[in-house]
Amino acid sequence: RDSVASRGLGDVYKRQHINLSDDILLRMQQPKLALTVSIPVRMDDGDLRVFTGYRVQFDDTRGPTKGGIRYHPSVTLDEVTSLSFWMTIKCAVMGLPFGGAKGGIVVNPKELSRLELERLSRGYIRAIADVIGPKRDIPAPDVYTNATIMGWMANEYAQIMREQLPGVITGKPVHLGGSLGREAATGQGALYALQQWVARNQLDPGQTTVAVQGFGNAGYHFARLAHLAGFRIVALSDSQGGIYSAAGLEPELIMQHKRTRRELKAILYCDSSVCEEARYDTLSNADLLELDVDVLVLAALENQITEQNAAQIQARQLLEIANGPVDSRADAILSERGIPVLPDVMVNAGGVTVSYFEWVQNRAGFYWDEDEVNGRLKTIMDREARYIFELADDKQINLRTAAYLHGIERISGAMIEHGTREYFQQHLSLIHISEPTRRYAI
Ligand code: GLU
Numbered sequence: 001r002d003s004v005a006s007r008g009l010g011d012v013y014k015r016q017h018i019n020l021s022d023d024i025l026l027r028m029q030q031p032k033l034a035l036t037v038s039i040p041v042r043m044d045d046g047d048l049r050v051f052t053g054y055r056v057q058f059d060d061t062r063g064p065t066k067g068g069i070r071y072h073p074s075v076t077l078d079e080v081t082s083l084s085f086w087m088t089i090k091c092a093v094m095g096l097p098f099g100g101a102k103g104g105i106v107v108n109p110k111e112l113s114r115l116e117l118e119r120l121s122r123g124y125i126r127a128i129a130d131v132i133g134p135k136r137d138i139p140a141p142d143v144y145t146n147a148t149i150m151g152w153m154a155n156e157y158a159q160i161m162r163e164q165l166p167g168v169i170t171g172k173p174v175h176l177g178g179s180l181g182r183e184a185a186t187g188q189g190a191l192y193a194l195q196q197w198v199a200r201n202q203l204d205p206g207q208t209t210v211a212v213q214g215f216g217n218a219g220y221h222f223a224r225l226a227h228l229a230g231f232r233i234v235a236l237s238d239s240q241g242g243i244y245s246a247a248g249l250e251p252e253l254i255m256q257h258k259r260t261r262r263e264l265k266a267i268l269y270c271d272s273s274v275c276e277e278a279r280y281d282t283l284s285n286a287d288l289l290e291l292d293v294d295v296l297v298l299a300a301l302e303n304q305i306t307e308q309n310a311a312q313i314q315a316r317q318l319l320e321i322a323n324g325p326v327d328s329r330a331d332a333i334l335s336e337r338g339i340p341v342l343p344d345v346m347v348n349a350g351g352v353t354v355s356y357f358e359w360v361q362n363r364a365g366f367y368w369d370e371d372e373v374n375g376r377l378k379t380i381m382d383r384e385a386r387y388i389f390e391l392a393d394d395k396q397i398n399l400r401t402a403a404y405l406h407g408i409e410r411i412s413g414a415m416i417e418h419g420t421r422e423y424f425q426q427h428l429s430l431i432h433i434s435e436p437t438r439r440y441a442i
Contacts, residue, residue: 001337017395018405021420023414028088031081032065032099033057037127039105042119051120054104055128056390057137058084061414064135066352068142068171069124069153073092075104079302083142086323087352090345092324094405103128109144119147132157134167134363140355141171143301144387146217147183152174167362170355179358181373182351187221188374189350191229192381196297197317197342200389200393203294205427211235211315212297213242215255215264218321218348220300231295235288238264239300242288254287258350258400290314298325305330313339320344322432335398343400345407346388353377 038369039051047296051180054077056066067087070080080102088100102120105124117309131137141150145412151173157168166177172344174180181188210222210231243249260262277438289296289309300303302324310330318334318341320326326334326341334341354377361367386407416423438439 007356014321016381017397017401018408020408020412021416021422023420024408024415026412027061027415028059028085028408030060031056031084032060034130035131036077036125036127038048039120039123039127040114041123043116044393051105051107051123053103053105053124053127054080054337055101055131055137056084057131057140058088058099059411060099061412061418062092062099062136063097064099064133065137066098066355067101067103067104067139068140068351069103069145070142071107071109071144073106073108075106080104083323086345088411089404089407090349092350092410093350093388093403094353094380096353097136098352098356099394101139102142103139104119104142107184116150121129121152121207123338125153126160129157129160132168134165134359138167138355138359139169141217141350143216146180147171149174150178169394170358170362171351172358177358177362179354179373180368180370181377182354182358183217184221184225185354185373185377186218186321186348186351187223187225189377189381190218190222190297190299190319190347191225192350192378193333193342193347193385194226194231194319195229195383196385197389199269200386205230206232206361208232208295209234209292209293210295210297211293212299213237213288213325214260214298214300214322215303216299219297220251220255222321223249224255228333234293235283236264237283237285237288237300239265239285242283242285244283244288244291245280248278249292255276257433278314294357298322300325305334307333309336311337313337315339317342321348323348331398331400338398345404346385346399346403348379349384350381359405383406 032054037053039053041049041051059199067084084100085442087102091098091100130140143307150169153228154166154169154172155432158164171182172178208231210226210233211220212233215236223233223236233243233251234246234248236254237241243265290312294315297319299321301322305326307329310333320341320343323344354373357373388399388406391406392399
């Protein structure tokens with residue numbers, strides 16, 4: 001599967017830096033389970049529409065599979081499979097006791113009413129209920145899904161199973177068993193990773209300019225927290241366009257305006273004092289990617305940096321908060337140009353890490369305060385990020401290859417415990433050696 005192996009794993013599969021058994025390469029070629037379902041939904045106007053949904057569980061050697069559900073018109077089985085593979089790597093990179101999965105529905109959720117969205121979300125859970133569960137496969141939010149949707153899904157699952165099983169889904173509303181800190185966790189984790197990088201490279205946050213593509217859950221919380229931590233956020237964009245201010249933007253205020261105005265571009269024309277004082281410039285998404293900044297943060301969708309624009313990137317380093325925003329060709333170009341890319345499987349892993357904490361809290365029935373959540377997230381992110389930075393330096397490889405190497409090492413460690421060809425062939429040869437004795441005895 002080209003789209004799975006093409007990014008990151010390519011180098012690992014070539015076994016340049018790791019001694020991997022053929023068995024492990026074979027087992028990492030295709031998912032354990034790929035389910036396609038039809039979800040009939042009665043629309044508000046009485047029409048029936050049938051939506052297509054997917055759930056792919058890539059590998060569960062290290063534990064129950066884990067990964068979000070995305071609602072997007074361009075969702076495909078191939079994309080969901082790649083994302084489930086990245087979740088497998090991501091959980092291993094962070095040392096979480098999970099395998100990887102992903103789900104999706106082909107839908108533009110912005111075109112649905114809230115009631116239609118609820119029916120669709122519950123219908124999806126009815127369709128996949130047999131393959132999920134707190135000890136089997138645990139969904140969570142992803143692109144265009146949120147805590148409310150997770151709450152409906154957990155409730156639907158409880159109705160099917162006739163018992164409360166909050167650990168079946170993470171990213172739920174706090175009042176329904178969600179974890180404190182989960183909402184901001186992806187952005188928070190990405191900031192911890194960036195802070196480790198900044199400290200290692202002796203950069204001064206106050207002098208570090210940052211452009212953020214994507215103003216959804218991950219992009220917004222990252223921008224907000226990075227601003228609070230002293231970084232200068234000079235540009236922000238959403239799917240409609242972006243804004244720029246050399247003096248720096250205040251993400252929280254921008255979000256307040258976006259909520260009332262719905263798009264960032266409109267903020268320029270709003271008549272409130274904040275907008276007038278700040279005098280933002282507008283820019284397109286394409287312009288934002290090519291800004292001369294210290295850190296370019298990619299928090300929108302996959303394949304944003306490609307062969308087409310990789311040569312024009314002026315940022316000194318890239319931070320991948322979305323899954324797969326730099327494609328494999330662009331990755332090679334950036335690597336050649338010496339522009340470090342802090343990879344998604346490490347940078348955005350704060351989300352699934354706090355999902356893990358939510359699952360632990362649900363199963364224990366004992367809930368933590370927000371400081372405990374963030375403290376534990378920081379411990380894990382700092383540890384894994386430092387390990388990856390050092391591995392990249394030691395082996396003279398890029399950060400993505402280092403992260404994959406680290407994840408694959410944990411996955412292969414688990415697979416080796418079940419026995420590989422090398423182990424069983426040794427066993428065969430033992431029989432072989434003892435054969436003359438056996439023959440004698442017979
Ligand atoms: N969708 C998020 C991701 O891609 C979170 C997954 C989770 O929390 O299970 O990492």
